[in-house]
Amino acid sequence: MQINLTREQILEYEARYVYDADDVLGARMEAAARRGHMTRDDLIEVARWKWRGGATRKLCSQNSEAEVEEITGISFAAKTERLRIGALLALHGVQWPMASVILHFAFPDRYPILDVRAMNTVGTSTHYTFEKWLEYTKLCREFAAKHDVNMRTLDKALWAYDKGSP
Numbered sequence: 001m002q003i004n005l006t007r008e009q010i011l012e013y014e015a016r017y018v019y020d021a022d023d024v025l026g027a028r029m030e031a032a033a034r035r036g037h038m039t040r041d042d043l044i045e046v047a048r049w050k051w052r053g054g055a056t057r058k059l060c061s062q063n064s065e066a067e068v069e070e071i072t073g074i075s076f077a078a079k080t081e082r083l084r085i086g087a088l089l090a091l092h093g094v095q096w097p098m099a100s101v102i103l104h105f106a107f108p109d110r111y112p113i114l115d116v117r118a119m120n121t122v123g124t125s126t127h128y129t130f131e132k133w134l135e136y137t138k139l140c141r142e143f144a145a146k147h148d149v150n151m152r153t154l155d156k157a158l159w160a161y162d163k164g165s166p
Contacts, residue, residue: 001124001139003158007147010157014149017156025049026152029105037073038102040065047093050101059093067091076106081137082130096128109151112140117162118155 005013028045032038038046040063047056063071068091075087088099096114103111112118114133119126122136144154 001122001135003122003139003143005121005157005161007149009161010147010149010154013157013160014153016160016163021049022152026105026108029102030108032072033076033106036076037069038106040068043068043072043091043094043102046098046101046105050098056093056098060091062092072102075102081134085133086130096133100133104151104155109144110141111137112151112155112158115159117160118158120162121158 025045028042029038032042040061043060043063044057047060050056071087071090075084078084078087085096085099085103088094088102089096094102100111100114104113114126114128114136116126122139124132124136140151140154144151147154149157
């Protein structure tokens with residue numbers, strides 16, 4: 001697993017990424033992080049952003065408001081990375097990619113998004129485990145710091161690089 005992009009390429013590919021809902025979801029999730037937990041509506045909006053179809057939103061709607069608040073509260077307050085992402089996996093409809101979206105937007109400079117396009121760019125599969133997520137997270141943190149870009153910029157570039165030109 002490696003990233004073979006220069007800073008200039010990161011900025012070039014990031015500029016090709018166009019997805020209007022990012023700012024809205026980002027603001028919503030930063031508010032959730034400040035509050036210390038997500039709401040059920042927050043979770044459904046994350047599902048809407050991540051997955052075009054309605055199946056995941058339907059699964060997410062099976063979580064009660066209390067479950068979403070408690071589980072995300074545990075995640076957001078966690079001291080260990082394993083608990084931070086692991087707690088989210090207890091929610092109906094949340095697997096590794098969606099858990100990574102929650103963390104990415106709730107803690108914008110700390111977590112990348114697990115996505116098939118980003119995994120293609122770094123040369124690895126979408127068979128997700130805690131160890132793989134942690135390795136990818138560390139790789140992205142180090143790479144973003146080295147090239148003086150934020151995690152959102154790097155994440156967009158990794159996605160757009162695999163997608164190719166618009």
